[in-house]
Amino acid sequence: MSHVVTIEEPQANLQVSQTRGGVRSRAWGNVSTSRQYDFLYDPLFIVSSEKDHTQATIQANLIRNRLRKVPRFRTMFSNLIHYPRYSLYWSKADPVPPFIRREWKGQEEKHTEALRQLTTTGESFQMTKEAYEDPEVTGRNRYKYFERPFLPFQQMPFNVVFAATKTEAYIFPPTPAKYPPVPSKYTVGTQTDYRDAEVQTDPYSPEYVVCQDSIPELLTLATLTWGRGLPAGQAEVEMIERAREKRAWEATLPSLSDSFQFEKRRRMMNVMERKEWAFREQEIEKLQEIRLEILKELLRKRDENQNEVNMKHLNARWSQLQEAKEAKLARIQHTHVSAIRKLVGKRKNIEGKLERRNIIRDYCDYASQVYGPLSRLGRFPDNNSEDFVVKNHYLNTYEGLVELESRLPDFVTQPRIRPPKPKVTTTKAGFLKRAARMDHELAEVHKAILDKKNRVLEPKKVLRFLQRKALPQPRLPTPTLEMSSNEEEDIEMAVIYLQKLLRGRAVQNMMFEGKEKRLELIQELRTSHALQEDDRLLKKAEKQVTLALQRQRNLHEHKVSLVENHLAGLEGRVLADMFDFLSKELVRLQEERRIHAFAMLAERQRRMREAEESGRRQVEQRRLREEDQIFKEVIKVHQSTVTSYLEDIILNTEENTAEEQARAEIEKMAKEINDIAYEMESRRTQLQSEEIVAELVYSFLIPEVQKDYVKEKVRNAQRKHILAAHQIIHSHTEDMVNKDFVEQQQDEAVSDTDELPEGETQK
Known part of the structure; x- marks a missing residue:
């Protein structure tokens, strides 16, 4: 079978079919892998479904070859967008003949397959088998089953290609009138290169027999299949x-x-139901978390893809602008070089005199065009320079280089390095040469210069015994007080006296508060320090009296404590028994209340869980409804x-069609x-022209x-x-303007008079 390639030329839009062994076409255009209606004509063109067949039909109908350009004579040479040169018309001619079936070929195949299955399942139904003609492979159609190789270096001779095979021709049996029934099962042997684990889809499950009154645990896992639960994982x-x-x-x-255990059964079932609902909530939360993670990952990938696309667009745009910039710079550089060259040429001959060629000077100057002609003048001295390239086996191949290297002497590949002799700086008599002494002095000077240049200035150290000399603070200027009158002086003295009283009273209050606080x-301090002798004796006597009273009080307290201890022991036993009884009763009541x-x-909690469950169910139902x-x-x-x-497509099509038809009718x-009009103009006389002019004058001019x-x-x-209206308006406006001006002047005068007394009072 030969491959078909369609080439569309941009000018004539012609379709040229090119076979595999044909001559390569040099027409420029887009190359497509298939023709428009291959899905209808080509019996080997297969689509996967009826949807693809419909899509191929739509693509064939919407191809641009059915659009026809119709020129507009009034704007044929226009380059404006709103005045196009041509209009596009949809060609109503159908390129597919009416006898070609446009239905999907898969329907016939499905019908045939259904009939074939019916024949295999029901023996009573007999289907007429298709009788194929003899293809005559070894006869007249033999050329259809051979093809020359396309590889140019592996061409097969014609005697091999067209040689007749030794096998006998297959003889087709005659078409029987009635076919025997087709068996329902076939035993087919296959051989594969894959392992059993790669080709097996569902593991084999052998038949089994369940014993009476036994439920194997393995049968509870019958819902698990290969790929859906098997092999078993953690879940x-x-x-x-x-x-x-x-x-x-x-x-x-x-x-x-x-019936006695019915309440217990109900409680156990309620507890188990709560556990199942809690487990279900956990599973739902896990699924939601997994979905959330997947959604985050998808969003992240989408952002990455979008950023990548944006970066590609930016890089493409940057490359495009960079190329345009480089092209513009190259163009500017070329223009600059050309202009400079012209200016240099004009500067050489400012006076504009014509000079003849000096052949001697040209041949003496090796930079002239005699030895190096310019390529922009059409001279290429290095033309066909590849003819003079030396092609040598020893230089162009690795084996030649190895052979050439083996023939070279050792000192070429392994250079010999001799150590240099030390420089003699002394004479035979043992004195230092003048040149050596000069070199030593120059080296010393150079070293001193470098040390001075690279020397880092040391920071100044702080003196150990440095003391800052405190400067006396400048004396504040002595305030001076100017008294304007005796009354002001008396007022100031009274204020000063009042301030003294207030300050003294404040200090007195502070001292009183401190005394009261530290009383x-x-x-x-008065009892222990700074007392007189009499006071000390008095205090000592008071101390002895106080100690005697303390001893008496201690004795009395000891006696009272002994009596209270006996009484407390008696009361404690009674109270302990009573408190023990009360505490036990309290514990019993607390436990009962608890x-x-x-x-x-x-x-x-049970009611709350029931309410939550009902609310959750309502939320789920509402979510399902939403x-x-x-x-x-x-x-x-x-x-x-x-x-x-x-509707938009139909309306736009109707509007465009109506507009185009209206334009055509108007044209x-x-x-x-x-x-x-041209015919009337050609037949018009002088009298008719004068009448037309007169009608124009009387109808339009007069x-x-x-x-x-x-x-x-x-x-x-x-x-x-x-x-009159202008006079009335302007008179009123002038009166109003004059009135406003007078009022402003009066206001300014009043404000000036108000400001004068204020200034005098301030003075």
């Missing part, structure tokens, strides 16, 4: 463990026939979008009117003059009224 193991726990729990449930300390509180709390409504709205929006899109009508005269007359009549 499947947890599920199996939960199933085992549930079966064990079901075994511990009281039977339904026992105990003052008394303690148990009651626990019962109430459990009942409240999702259904959202889906309906999305479908509705899609349908409305498709409807509006189709046709204008052409007819233009022909009639009425316009009369209109201007009437307008001027009306304008003159209205002018006096306008002047």
Whole structure:
């Protein structure tokens, strides 16, 4: 089978089919891998479904080859957008003949396959088999089954290509009138290069027999299949463990026939239901977290892809601008070099004199064009320089280089280095040479200069015994007080006296507050320090009396404490028994109340969980309804979008078609009117021309003059009224302006008079 390539030329839009062994076409254009209607004509063109067949039909109908350019004669040479040179018309001619079927070929194949399956399942149904003609592979159609190789270096001789095969020709049996029934099963042997684990889709499950009154645990895992739970992972193991726990729990449930254990069974089922709901909530939370992570990852990938696309766009734009910049710089550089060259040429001959060529000077100057002609003048001295390139086996190949290196002597590849002899700086008599002495002095000077240049200035050290000399603060200027009168002096003295009184009273209050606050300390100091002899004796006597009173009080307290201890022992035993009884009663009451509180709390928690579960169920139902409504709205929006899109396309098509037809009719009508006008113009006489001029004058010129005269007359009549109105308006405005000016002057005068007394009072 030969491959077909379609080449579209941009000028004529011709389709040229090029086979594999044909001559390569040199036409410029876009190359497509298939033709427009291959899905209808080509029997080997296969589409996967009816949807792809419909898509191929739409693409073939929307191809630009069916658009025809119709020139517009009035704007044929226009380059403006709003005056196009041509219009695009959709060609209504259908390139596909009517006898070609446009349906999808897969329907026939499905019908044939259904009939074939029906024949295999039902032996009573007989299907007429297709009878194929003899293809005559070894006969007249033999050339269709051979093809020359396309590789240029592996061409097969013609005697091999067209040689007849030694095998005998296959003889097709005659078409029988009635076919035997087709068996329902076939045994087909296959051989594969893959392992069993790679080709096996579902592991083999052998048949089994379940014993009576036994439920194997393995049968509970029948829902797990290969790829959907098998091989088992951590989630499947947890599920199996939960199933085992549930079966064990079901075994511990009281039977339904026992009416006494019915309440216990209900409580156990409630507890298990709460556990299942809690586990379900955890699973839902895990799924939501996984979905959230997936959504975050998708958003991150989308951002990365968007950033990558933006960076690609920016890099492409930057490359484009950089190329434009480089091209512009090259163009400017070229222009600059050309201008400089012209200026240099003009500067050499400022006076504009014509000089003949000096052949001797040209041949003496090796930089002249005789030895190095300029390529921009059309001279290429190095033309065909590749003919003079030396091609040597020893220089162009690795083996030649190795052979050449082996033939070279050792000192070429392994250079010999001799150490230099030391420089003699002394004479035979042992004295230092003048040049050596000069070099030593220069080296010393150079070293001193470098040391001075690279020397770093040491920071100044702080003196050890440095002391700052304190400068005396400048004396504040002595205030001077100027008294203007005796009354002010008396007032100031009175104020100073009042300040003294207030300060003294404040100090007195501070001293009184301090005395009251430290009164105990003052008394303690008075009792222990700075006392006279009599006071000391008096204090000593008071001390002895106080000590005697303390001893008596201690004795009395000791006696009282002994009596109180005996009484307290008696009271303690009675109180201990009573408190023991009361504490036990209190503990019993607390435990009773606590148990009651626990019962109430459990009942409240049960009600709260029931309410939460009902609320959760309502939320789930509401979410399901919202999702259904959202889906309906999305479908509705899609349908409305498709409807509006189709309506826009139909309306735009109708408007464009109507506009184009109207333009065509208008152009046709204008052409007819233009022909009639030209015909009337050709038949018109001098008298008719004068009549036309007279009609134009009486119809347009004279009425316009009369209109201007009437307008001027009306304008003159209205002018006096306008002047009167202007006088009235301007007279009132002038009076108001004069009045405002007088009021402003009066206000300024009043403000000046108000400011004068204030200034005098300040002075």
